[in-house]
Amino acid sequence: MKIDLSGKTALVTGSTAGIGKAIARGLAATGAEVVVNGRGQAKVDATIAEIAREVPGATVRGIAADVSTAAGCKALLAAVPDVDILVNNAGIFEPKPFFEIPDEDWSRFFDINVMSGVRLSRGYMQGMLKRNWGRIVFISSESGLNIPTEMIQYGMTKTAQLAISRGLAELTRGTAVTVNSVLPGPTMSEGVETFVKDLAKQNGQSVEEAASNFVKQHRPSSILQRFARTEEIANMVVYVCSKQASATNGAALRAEGGIVNTIA
Template identity: 55%
Template sequence: MQIELKGRKAIVTGSTAGIGRSIAAGLARAGASVVINGRGAERVDAALRELRALLPDADFTGVVADVSTPEGSAALEAQVKDADILVNNAGTAHLNGFFEQKDSEWLDLFQLNVMSGVRAARHYVPGMVKRGWGRVVFISSESAVMIPKEMIDYGVTKTAQLAVSRGLAELVGGTGVTVNAVLPGPTRSEILGNWMKSTAEEQGITQVEAEQNFLKTMRPTTLINRFTTTDEIANMVVYICSEQATGTTGAALRVDGGVIRSIP
């Protein structure tokens, strides 16, 4: 299968590292011009330098904007007026205790993980509908289905993304715009990778051993018995952004290594 995205403009929020950066690289390899986004100029500039070195023929631009806020979302929209592909990847997670958490922590996480994608879709999707073609992808998580007791707030935000994704797909049905969600499982991304690295150092073991311990205790239903790579997540995203994926919309697509124990 040859995926061709030349002439398409893509925005990937939260794309200076991890899954977002791999998605940006994958879309660029397929020919799309890609907007890199992050909160700080230093990280955006570093990502641009490294991606341009990796893919010298690709078209990358960078936008510094904190999309967890309405002001930051507006700044992104002002600098990038329209897009053919929108990947709502910006998000984070924190270990926490449910009974100790403050309302402000819940609301801050919801702003980043959910409202950043809501605001971006509200701005960019009408243009896609008008042009008769578009792709919207929400990067959710297997935690949307299997809510982690150590991060209930995170699971709630990821479930909310599935609801937004499906509802938006219903809203734009028949227009040539598809909307889907992707559910990664435990992935060697920046956030989880750093956590595993820190755990390994504290316990005097290797990172691979720390990952195996995590899977055995926290995600024992894994079928691949390892963390997925960011490129494996990106491969799914690039496909559903392609012309070949016109029949896939309103879906929650797993790249979870078989963690979720259900058929649909």
């Protein structure tokens, strides 16, 4: 299967690192014009240069905007009025005991992980419907199904993304626009790598030991039995964005290594 997205414009939020950067790189390799997004111009510029080096002939540009705010989303929509592919990837996580999570954290997680995707989907989806082609993908998590006790506030936002994604898919009925979610499991992005290094330091372990123990202790149902690589998640997302994925709509697609112990 050759995925060709030449002539399509793809926006990936939160794409200066981790899964988002891997998705941007993967979409660039298909011929799509990719819009990189992050909060700081320096990181956006560095990511553009990196993808241009790694994907010869890639068409990549970038917009620095904080999509956790209404103003940031408005600025991004003004700078890029139309896209064919929207990947709502921007998000944060933070392990914290439930009784120590203040109201401000709940609001912050909801604004970044949920409202960014709501605002941008509202801004871009009508154009997709008018053109009768488009792809919207929410990067949710297996934590949206298996709420992690160590970060309930994060799990809540990932469940919300699944609900929004399915609801938006219903609005595409009879069109060539699709809306889906992808559910990664533990993935070795830069942020997670820092978290694992901290665990290793606290427990006097190597990074490899800490990573292995985390999966065994906190995600014991994992069949993969390791952290995924960002590219492994990106491969699923690139397929969902492709023309070949035209019959996949309203789906929650799992790339979580078998952690969710169900056959459906």
